[in-house]
Each structure stands twice: as C-alpha cells, then as structure tokens.
Amino acid sequence: MTSxxxxxxxxxKYFPVKRSFRQVLHHKGQDFVRAVDGVSFTLERGxxxxxxGESGSGKTTVARLVLRAIDPDAGSxxxxxxxxxxxxxxxxxxxxxxxxxxxxxxxxSLNPRMKIMDIVMEPLSIHDKASTKEQKEEKVLKALEEVRxxxxxxxxRRRPHMLSGGQRQRVALARALVxxxxxxxxxxxxxxxxxxVRGEILELMxxxxxxxxxxxxxxxxxxxxxxxxxxxxAIMNAGRIVETGPIDRVLLSPAHQYTxxxxxxxxxPDRGRAYESTP
Numbered sequence: 001m002t003s004x005x006x007x008x009x010x011x012x013k014y015f016p017v018k019r020s021f022r023q024v025l026h027h028k029g030q031d032f033v034r035a036v037d038g039v040s041f042t043l044e045r046g047x048x049x050x051x052x053g054e055s056g057s058g059k060t061t062v063a064r065l066v067l068r069a070i071d072p073d074a075g076s077x078x079x080x081x082x083x084x085x086x087x088x089x090x091x092x093x094x095x096x097x098x099x100x101x102x103x104x105x106x107x108x109s110l111n112p113r114m115k116i117m118d119i120v121m122e123p124l125s126i127h128d129k130a131s132t133k134e135q136k137e138e139k140v141l142k143a144l145e146e147v148r149x150x151x152x153x154x155x156x157r158r159r160p161h162m163l164s165g166g167q168r169q170r171v172a173l174a175r176a177l178v179x180x181x182x183x184x185x186x187x188x189x190x191x192x193x194x195x196x197v198r199g200e201i202l203e204l205m206x207x208x209x210x211x212x213x214x215x216x217x218x219x220x221x222x223x224x225x226x227x228x229x230x231x232x233x234a235i236m237n238a239g240r241i242v243e244t245g246p247i248d249r250v251l252l253s254p255a256h257q258y259t260x261x262x263x264x265x266x267x268x269p270d271r272g273r274a275y276e277s278t279p
Contacts, residue, residue: 002045003080003081004042004043004045005043005044005045005080005182005215006042006043006066006077006078006079006183006215006217007041007042007043007076007077007078008039008040008041008042008066008075008076008077008078009040009075009076009077009078010038010040010074010075010076011036011038011039011040011062011065011072011074011075011076011077012034012036012037012039012072012073012075013036013061013065013070013072013073014032014033014034014035014037014073015032015033015035016031016032016033017031017032034238034239035058035061035239036058036061036062036065036072036239037058037238037239037240038075038240039058039062039075039239039241040075040241041234041241041244043183043215043217044215044231045182045213045215046209046213046214046215047215047231047232048209048215048216048217048218048229048230048232049215049217049218049230049231049232049233049234050218050219050220050226050230050232050233050234050247051063051217051218051219051220051233051234051236052219052220052221052223052226052235052236052262053221053235053236053237053262054221054237054262055221057236057237057238057239058236058238058239058240059187059219059221059236060187060219061239062236063101063185063187063217065077066099066185066217067096067099067101067185068084068085068087068092068095068096071085072085079095079098079099079183080098093127094127096127097123097126097127097179097181098179098181098182098183099181099183099184099185100123100175100176100177100179100181100183100184100185101176101184101185101186101187102169102172102173102176102184102185102186102187102189103172103187103189104187104188104189104191104192105192106165106168106169106192106193107160107165107192109172110160110168110172111160112159112160112161113159114159114160115156115157115159116144116155116156116157116158116159116160116163116171117137117140117157119160119175120140120143120144120156120171120174120175120178121136121140121178123176123178123179124136124139124140124178127179128179137156139178140156140174140178141156143174143175143177144156144171144174146174146177146208146211147171147174147177147204147208148170148204149167149170149171149174155167155171164197165192165193165194165197166193166194166197166200166201169189169190169193169201170201172189173201173204173205173208177208177212180212181214182214182215183214183215183216183217184214184215184216184217185216185217185219186205186216186217186218186219187219188219188220188221188222189201189205189218190202190225191220191222198225202225202228202229205229206229216229218230223251223262223263223266224266226247226251227247227248227251230247231246231247232244232245232246232247233245233246233247233250233251235250235256235258235259235262242256242258242259243255243256243258243259251263
C-alpha cells in the first residue's frame with residue numbers, strides 16, 4: 001500500500017490579538033485567536049480533500065500552513081514522507097515547486113502589468129534553472145493549451161484585463177500546472193465567477209486531475225459544489241475539524257450539528273435532492 005501524499009498532524013497556529021495601550025496596562029497575559037487548533041487530516045495521491053466551513057473557520061490558514069507561506073506554532077506537515085515544517089533554504093524551495101495555489105479572486109491574483117506569457121512563466125523563472133527561455137515559453141504555451149486557452153500564442157500576448165473572469169482563472173490554473181506539481185491548493189476557485197462558468201472550471205479541474213494524477217485541497221464554504229469535486233471532506237469550525245470522512249457519507253448523513261446547519265443553509269428549494277445530482 002502506497003503512503004499518502006500529505007499528512008497533517010495536530011497543526012496549530014495562534015495569532016496574537018492587537019491591544020490598545022489601556023488594555024496592555026490592565027491585562028498581564030496576551031490574548032490569541034486560535035485560527036488553527038489541532039487540525040489533522042490525510043490526503044491520498046490523486047484524490048481531492050474538501051476543506052469546508054464558513055468564513056473565519058480557519059480553512060485558508062490551513063492552506064497557508066500547508067504551503068509553508070506561514071510557519072505553524074506546533075504540529076507537522078508530512079509531504080511525500082518528509083516533514084516539511086523542518087525545511088529551510090533549498091529544501092523549502094524544492095517543496096514549493098511541488099505545491100501550488102489557485103486563489104479565489106482571478107482579478108486580483110494576476111499582475112495587470114504583465115503579459116500572460118510572463119505570468120504563467122513565473123514559477124519556471126523561480127524553480128526551473130535548467131531550461132532555456134525558449135523551452136520555458138514552450139512549456140507556458142503547452143500549459144495554456146492544457147487549460148483550454150487557445151490559440152495559446154495569442155492568449156500569451158494578452159494582459160489580464162483583456163480576458164474574462166473564467167479565462168483569468170484558467171490562466172491561474174495554467175500557472176499552477178506549469179511546474180507539474182503533485183498538489184494544488186484551490187481556495188474558493190469558482191466563488192467569484194459567473195454561475196455559467198463555474199461548472200466549466202470545475203470540470204476542467206477534474207480533467208487535469210485525471211490526466212496528471214493531481215491531488216487537490218479544495219477550500220470552499222459552498223457545499224453545493226463540494227460533492228462534485230471531492231472524494232473526502234473535512235468540516236471546519238473555529239479552527240478545528242468537527243467532522244471528516246467520505247464526502248457522500250458526510251453530506252448525505254451528517255453526524256455533527258454544525259455540518260447539518262451548513263447543509264440546511266444551502267439556498268435550495270428542493271433540499272431533499274440537493275446532493276442527488278452534481279452541478
């Protein structure tokens with residue numbers, strides 16, 4: 001049996017609460033927000049784990065910890081058998097070439113001053129020192145074709161403001177894909193897109209997953225898309241995972257009251273069949 005791609009064990013991240021001078025004088029101890037408080041989960045290779053919960057539940061902080069964008073206060077992140085919380089220097093740089101993120105806002109995550117060619121080439125410029133400029137450009141064009149942005153050469157010459165929201169998110173996917181990572185962390189990747197485009201992006205993500213044996217951590221507060229993309233789900237509330245398991249079981253037969261309340265909040269007039277069909 002192969003080992004999991006990612007294991008998160010008892011991960012913790014506390015942020016100090018800013019206090020006024022008067023509060024400092026009257027309180028001896030420091031107050032903290034427990035953004036991530038003892039989170040553990042496992043992600044198998046080629047699978048999708050959905051992290052779901054309302055805003056402020058700690059989902060994005062978990063993502064930033066997994067990416068090593070911020071350091072945990074405690075716990076471990078085991079990626080391909082190694083604890084990446086101990087990585088520094090070249091080890092950390094190599095790890096970051098294997099894990100990429102797709103952000104929520106396709107309008108803010110792409111530099112408006114850069115051409116699409118340069119945006120998608122950014123990871124290659126940082127991590128791929130062996131390829132020539134021409135080889136990197138070929139990799140960029142191939143990545144654009146893989147996310148169905150064609151003709152790729154024409155798209156590569158454009159700037160973000162010349163593209164639609166859906167096209168911009170495809171560029172973000174191409175940028176994440178160009179280094180052939182093992183894991184992509186997608187933070188609410190369709191929440192800011194038109195409803196008509198969301199299904200296309202989700203279907204594209206599934207196609208890329210199957211083609212390149214990708215694993216995803218899919219972060220969302222929208223349970224109506226969770227079952228379509230996920231294999232397993234972890235429900236977060238106040239920095240903790242309150243329920244986890246196969247996505248069908250959790251969404252169709254929730255055990256925790258918080259999970260039930262999230263499902264009941266879905267604005268669907270026929271909630272009884274809310275999960276009987278995919279979007």
